[in-house]
Amino acid sequence: MISRRSLFILTLALAVAAVPATGQLGAQGKGTIKIATQTPLSGELAALGEGMKLATQLAIEQLKGPVEKAGFKVELVPFDDQAKPDVGVANAKNILADKDILVVVGHLNSGVALPASEVYKEANLAMVSPANTSPLITDRGLPNVSRVCGRDDVQGAVAAQFAKENLKAKSVYIVHNKNQYGQGIAEFFQEWSKKNGVNVVGFEGSEERANFDPILTPIKAKNPDVIFFGGEYPQAAPLFRQAREKGIKSKFMGPDGVDSSELLKLGGDAVVGMHYTTVAGGVKEYPKAKAFADSFKKKFNKDPEPFAAQSYDSTAIALKAIEAAIKDAGGKMPTRDAVTKAVRKVKHSGITSAVEFDDKGDPKKATYLIYQVAKKWDDRKMVKRLEIAAPQKKM
C-alpha cells in the first residue's frame, strides 16, 4: 500500500520536474519588453498558427533595432490557444500577469479572439490581429483591439459580387458548416446576393463531414449556377467532390477557410477551377513581401503559410507603437495604456498593404483577393484584387 503510494508520489514529482518553469526569474532590470503571440500551435490548424508565430519571431529579430536603441530588450512569448475559447481565455490571464508583455499578436480564430480580447481589455493591453475576420472583432468598439486584415462581411459581399458579375450566376445555393466563421460568411454572401437580385435557391448548414447526400440531392434538383460553401477545406473538399460525382455541374466557390493545398489533395479534380476569396493570399501577390518570404524560408526552412506576412506586419506595427510610446514616456518603460493608444496612431507601409487604422481598429483600406484553383496548388491564379474600406458600424 505504502509503496504504491510512494510510487505515485514519485511519478507525480517526476511529472512536476518535467514541466519547465516557462517564465524567467522576473525581468532583468527594467529593460525587457515582450510581445506575445496567441495562435494554435497544436491541432488541425497548427501549421497556420506556427507560421504566424515564426513570422512574429522574424519580425522582432529584424525590426527591434529602434526599441533596442532606446535601451530595451525585446522578447517573444508564444502561447498556444489550441483554437479553443477556454484555453485562449486562460492564456490571456497568464499574459496579463506578465507585466512586460505590451502587445499581443493574434489570434487565428475569431471564436477565440472574441472572449480573449475581453480579458485584454481589462488591462487595456493592445491586441493586433493578423487574421481575425469576424466583423464583431472591431464592431464591439474595444479601444485595444485592431486588425490588419479584412472583414467577413466585406469578404462575403466580394464573393457574392464576383459570383454575380464574373461567374454570371443567376442562382446560388449556399451551404455552410454551422460554425461561427462559416455561417457568418455564408450569411453575408446571402445578404448581398438577395439585395442584388441573385436568386438564393437554398441556404443550408450542416456539421456533417462525410455523407453529403441529403444536402446534395435538393441541390441537384434545383441546379444552381454557383454553390458557395462557407467553411473550411476538410468539409469543402468532400462536399464538392461528391457534388461532381452526383453529376452536379454548378460552379463552386468558397471563402479563405478553403485556402490550403490540402483542399486540392482532398478534393482532387472536383475543385480544380473553383474560385475562392481571401484576405491573405500567397506571398507572391505582395511584391514587397518577397524579401520576407526569402528570409523566412532561409531561417525556418519552409515557406510562409497564409497570415504569416500579416503577422509580420502586425508585429511591425506593434514595435512602432512601442517605440512611439517609449518616446512619449521620455525613454522610460511605457505603460500598456500608452502602447494601446499609440497602436491606433501608427501609419505603417507594410509588406502586405499600407495600414492605417480607423476609429474602430479596422484598417482604412483592406485587401481582398479572389483566386482560381489550378491543377497544381502553386499554379493557382489570382483573378481579382480589391482594396475596400471597412463598413461603418450598423447599429
Place this chain on the structure above:
Amino acid sequence: MTDVPSPSGPTTGAVDVAPGLQRWRSHPVLLNVLVAAALFGSAILVWVVPRSIIAFMAFQASLLVIYLLPLDVRTKLAWAAVALGVLMPMLGTHNGYYMEVAIQVGIFVALALGLNIVVGLAGLLDLGYVAFYAVGAYLWAIFGSPQAAKFLPIEGVFPLPAPWFFAFLILGLAVGAITGILLGLPVLRLRGDYLAIVTLGFGEVVRVLANNLDKPWNITNGPKGITPISRPPLFFEPALSALGIDAPPSVLYPLLFYFMVLGIAAVVIVINRRLEGSHVGRAWEAIREDEVAAQAMGVPLVRMKLLAFAIGASFAGVMGVIFSAKQLFISPESFTFLESIGVLAMVILGGMGSIPGAIIGASAVTILNLQVLKGLSLWLNELRNSGLTVLGYNLADLPSQFEPAKYERMIFGMILILMMIYRPAGIFPARRRKLETYHRGEEPAA
C-alpha cells in the same frame, strides 16, 4: 485549487487517508509546523517567482499535504480556510492566471461532485452531463445579454440588470433540476447501459439545439455564440473603498468569481456529505448494487433515480450560470461530448462515489489540462526551436504532431481503461466501499 479536504469522521479520517502516516498522529505540533512550512513556503515561492508553474504546483501539492496528514478535522478545515480563503486570493491577485486555474478547478469540482451523485452513488451512467451545464450557461447568457430581445417582443428590458445574476443562480439550480427530471422521467426505467446511450444522445441534442436555434426564432444565436454577457455587480466595492482599498475591476471580478465558486463548491460538498450518509444516499447505493433487491426492500426506484438526476443536474445548472458570466462569451463549442467525458474521467479517476475522490480527480484533470500538458507542449516547442541535438537526432526534426496538449483524448482514454482494470474504485475509494471491502478483509477488487 479548491480541494477543501472533506471532514471525515474522527475515527476513520486519518486511518482511511494515509495508514502509513498513522504513527505521526501523536505529534500534532510537528504536523502543524509541517503544514505551515509547506503552505507558506510554497506560497512565498509563488509570490517571489510568480510565473513558475512548478512553484504553483508546489502550492497545490501543499493543499494535498493538509488532506493526507493525520490531523484532526477542525485543524484541517482551519488550514484549508487559510490556504483557500487568504493565501490563494493573494497569489491569484499577484498572478491572474492562477486565479483562472483556481476558478476552473472550482467549477469542475462542483461538476464532478454533481456527476458523482448520479454515476458514483446511484450508479446511473450519464454520458451527457455537460448538457445541464449548457442549459445553465445559456439561461444567463440569453437573459443577461441583449440576446433575449431578439426573440421576445419586449423592448428595453434586456440585458437584465446585473443584480439579476443572483436570482439566476437560483433559477439555474431550478432549471437544471427540471431538465434533469424531464430527461429522467422517460428514460430512468431503462437498464443501465441503454440509459448511457440515451443520455449521450440527449447531450448531443442539447448541443445541436444550441447550435441551430438561431432560426426560426433567434434564441441561442447559433454557432456565433452570445456576447457580451453581464457580470454580477461588484457589491463589495463600496465597502472596500471605505476601507481605503482601491482595486480595479480587473482584480475584483476574478476575486468575486473565485469566492462565489469556492462558496458554491463548499455548499455542494456539504450537501454531498449529508446525502451520502442519509437514507437517500443509502437508497442510491442500494440501487447501484442491486436494483431488484433494492426494490424488494421498498426503495422507490424511479423517485430515487429522479432525485439523483435532479440534484446532479442542478449543480451543473448553477455552475453554468457562473461560467457564462465569467466567460462573457459562450458558444456551443464549449459543451461537446468531450467535456462530458472529461467530467466523467474526473469522477472515475478520483473514485466513483467518493467525495474527496471527485474533488481530487477534478483538480488533477483540470491542472493536467491547463498547466502540465500545455507546459509540456510549450517546452517541446522551445526544444524544437532551439535546434538542440540529442544522441545525434536534431530536435528540430521532431514532428510537430507530437503535442501532448492535443492528445487529451488519448490520455483520458488510457486513464479510463487502466483505472477500470487496475483500480476501479479510484485513487481515493469511497468510504463505504472501503469499509465493506476491509470488512471482508480484501483489497478493493474489480
Place this chain on the structure above:
Amino acid sequence: MDWELLLAIFPQVVMDGLVLGFMYALIALGYTMVYGVLELINFAHSEIFMVGGFVGVEILLTMQATGWLDTFNPFVILIFIILMGMAVSGVLAVVVERVAYRPLRGAPRLIPLISAIGVSFFLQDLVRLGESLWRNAFYLTYPSFAAFNTRIEIAETIDFSVKSVIVVVASLAMLFALQFLVTRTKLGKAIRAVAEDQPTASLMGVNVNRIISLTFLIGGAMGGAAGVLFGVQYNTINPFTGFIPGIKAFTAAVLGGIGNIPGAMVGGLVLGLLEAFAASYLSLLTGGAFGAEYKDIFAFSILIVILIFRPRGLLGEVVRERT
C-alpha cells in the same frame, strides 16, 4: 410549396436513405452480436469501423503511389481492400476484447462500459497520431475509380452511381452470410448457446472464451467492411468519422431489436431512410426554418421513443435481465 420538386427528388432520397441504411445495418451487426453474447455495449465498435476505413485508404494510397491502381481491375481491388479491412478490424476487435473487456468480465455492468469508452477515445487519437506522423494529415481521401462513379440513369431525375449499388449488394450478401452462419452452422449454434446461458454452454463442451473472441472477430470484420464501404461511398475519412455513425448504428440495433440480426438490418434501413428524408425535406418543407441538422435530433428522439414503448425493438426477442 414546390410539390413538383419534392416529388422529383423522392426516388433519389430513397436511394440515399437505403445506402446509408445498409451502412448502419453493417455497423449495427457488431453491436448486436457482442450485445447478444456479453450484454455489453461495445462502445469502441465505432472506432473499429473507423480503423477499417483507414486500412482501405492506406492500401489504396500505397497502390496509387506504386502505380498498381491502374493495373488491376477496380472490382478486384475493392474486394481485396474489403477483405483486408475485415481482417484488420476483426483482429483489432479481438485484441480490444482481450485487453479491455475480458479482465473485467463479472464486474458491475458500468465498469466494462467505461473501459469501452476509454478504448474508443484511445483509438481515435492513436490513429490521429499515427496518420499525422505518417502522412502529415489525418483527413484522407479515397482515390476515385471512374468505374464506380459511373451513373446508372433510370429516369430523368433518377440516377444512382455504381458504388451505391455495390454498397447495397455487398451489405446484403454479408447480412445473409452472417444470418446463415448463426442459424445454420454448428458454430452459430455455439454462439447462440453462449448468448443464452454461458455456464450451461460451457458444461456442454463449448469453449466460451473462444466463442466470445469469435463473436468479436465476426462483429469487428463486419465493422471493418462497413468502414471500407463508407470510404468508397463518401470518399473521405478521418479519425472521428466513426463516432456519429457508431451511435446511429447502435440506435439502429436497438430499433430493430438488439441481439437480432435481421433486426439490425430493419433498424438500419428505417433509420437511414428517416434521416435521409429529414435532412433533404425538412428545410424544403419548413421554408428553411429548420435545417438538415435536425436529423440527429430525429434519430435520438426515435431511440428514446422506441426504448419507452417497445424496449425490445421492432423485431425484438425477449431480453432477459441479468443482474
